[in-house]
Amino acid sequence: MPEFLMIHDVVISGAGPVGLFLACELRLAGLSVLVLEQAEDPHSPLKRLPFGMRGLSAPTIEAFDRRGLLDDIMAPQREKDQSTSAHWMQQPRRPGGHFAGIQFFHDTIDTSTWPYRLPGPADTSVAVEMEHLEFVLAARASAMGVEVRRGLGVDGFDQSDGGVTVRAGGEIFRGRWLIGCDGGRSTVRRAGGFEFVGTDPEFTGYSVQVEMADAEKLAPGRHYTPTGMYTYQKPGTIAMVDFDGGAFHRTQPITPEHVQSVLRQISGADVTVTGLELATTWTDRAYQAAAYRKGRVLLAGDAAHIHSPLGGQGLNLGLGDAMNLGWKLAATIRGDAPEDLLDSYFCERHPVGVKILDWSRAQVALMRPSRSSRALEAIIRDLIDTRDGATYFAERVWGVSLRYDLGGSHPLVSRSAPDFELADGTRLGDHLRQGKGLLLDFDACAPLQALASRWNGITYVASDARDRLGLSALLVRPDGFVAWAGEAMPDNEGAAQAASRWFGKA
Incomplete structure (x- = not known):
């Protein structure tokens, strides 16, 4: 070397x-x-x-x-949402x-x-x-x-x-x-x-952009058929699932003729593919x-x-x-x-x-x-x-039910931290920008501030919030998940144990 x-x-x-x-x-x-x-x-x-x-x-x-x-x-x-807001309001x-x-x-x-x-x-x-x-x-x-x-x-x-x-x-x-x-x-x-x-595939999936003759024979939307499933979005975006055990995926070139054959088989419609602009295949291999x-x-x-x-x-x-x-x-x-x-x-x-x-x-x-x-x-x-x-x-x-097994008795521990709106005009997420942990103290408790100062990887923020959710303080990991949460009488020893667990020795 x-x-x-x-x-x-x-x-x-x-x-x-x-x-x-x-x-x-x-x-x-x-x-x-x-x-x-x-x-x-x-x-x-x-x-x-x-x-x-x-x-x-x-x-x-x-x-x-x-x-x-x-x-x-x-x-x-x-x-895009601003330009289509009127459309959504009509739905x-x-x-x-x-x-x-x-x-x-x-x-x-x-x-x-x-x-x-x-x-x-x-x-x-x-x-x-x-x-x-x-x-x-x-x-x-x-x-x-x-x-x-x-x-x-x-x-x-x-x-x-x-x-x-x-x-x-x-x-x-x-x-x-x-x-x-x-x-x-x-x-x-x-x-x-x-x-x-894991498990081997049951189907070959197709995502294609095509030009077709007789496109009116295909009904827009998703359709389950006796031979598979297809989704059609005008003018020519099609997704198909052919339950062939994944046999076609990455084994042959994707030609207009093949796409037409699979589309006819699954949809039952006698459409003709006249052009193939984009095409890819995928499977359900897990x-x-x-x-x-x-x-x-x-x-x-x-x-x-x-x-x-x-x-x-x-x-x-x-x-x-x-x-x-x-x-x-x-x-x-x-x-x-x-x-x-x-x-x-x-x-x-x-x-x-x-x-x-x-x-x-x-x-x-x-x-x-x-x-x-x-x-x-x-x-x-x-x-x-x-x-x-x-x-x-x-x-x-x-993904709102995502939770890790981090221990702790409070139901918020192990979950993603709520985006508290703080009294100083910031939000919780603003204080995670540097990739450090966060000890958020709603009551500006001196013992918690002293505790946070013992770890270089923890930022201490003292501020009330518009809605505390019944909390007095919480310790958040750098990825935004709650490691410890305190209510009316915060458990400083519990906070120190959580800090040691995720940030090492003080």
Whole structure:
């Protein structure tokens, strides 16, 4: 190994949203970060409308707000919302999301069942264009000093007790840690020998933009048929699911003739595809890494878990990995982390992945072209149109039920912190911009201020709030999750124990 070879604190494989967001998190902690990306050009037609739209759930929206990214990410959508506000006001019901295409609506959801949620800077779910999201994250990474090398996909690596030697495009790079954010076919995962287990696909899914003759033969909307499912949006955007066991996915070129054949088979309509503008395939293969860490190598995003894009939860799952991992790895590298802090990344995020994969599998079960699935669909439709049913599905789809097992007796502990509106005009999220923990003290209690001063990683803020939710103080981790909450008589010893658990020795 040449002595002049630069050693980065962290090398990240993959410059998608997860890799870029994680790089920003690590740079926020002052670490040197190198991102290696196989694709030379970040632009792709499949990242633009209509295929490039992704829904951001509540935890993702909160994470971006807490890092000062939300305004830039949401700017195009807010502009669009202003131009279409009159249209929404004319709608009898406002859709809130769906489960296997079965919609639930805002007017049916009982938000009173979420007593620890306060109004935030955005809705509980927003749509963004993937290309714009990556542009914003890449710009932030560049401004923060992240080094991004495109056209250099990781070919392999060797790790030792002191670091990782990474081979990419004929070049050698050195990092103290390596993180695979390189997608469902992750080279880092394969080269690292991570066990990847799950269920094989039942279908090949198609997302296509076509030109058609006799397009009027296709009814707009989502349709379940005896041979599959298709969704048609004028003038030529089509999604199809062909229950072929995933046989066609990435095995042959996608031709207009093939798309026409599958479309006729599933829809039963004798339409003719005259042009194929964009096309991609996907499956419902659902696999998850049995471990997210081996030595100095970690996995995040699709490298750690893959599933069908039904419901659009994959991006949020990966960004949640990044928000959870960044501050923990940074503290580990600095040397001020509790001994098992990095292990908590897997302990907290793996169960979340398990639930999302099963959520995806459940939707597949509802979509199968069988009489039993149609019977089940009718029951789900009835349930989702009830107040309790719509609330349950909203909790899952929007991510508002996300909770880690952090211990603690108060029901707010383990949940995302409410976005308190403070008396000084700031909000809780404003005080998490630097990636540190936060001790928010509504009563300006001197013992709590003294306690917070014992940890460099905790910011102390004393301010009353418009709505305290019955609290006197709370300790928030850098990722925005509540580690301790005190009511009328705060338990200073409990606060100190929580601080030691997440921020190390005082």
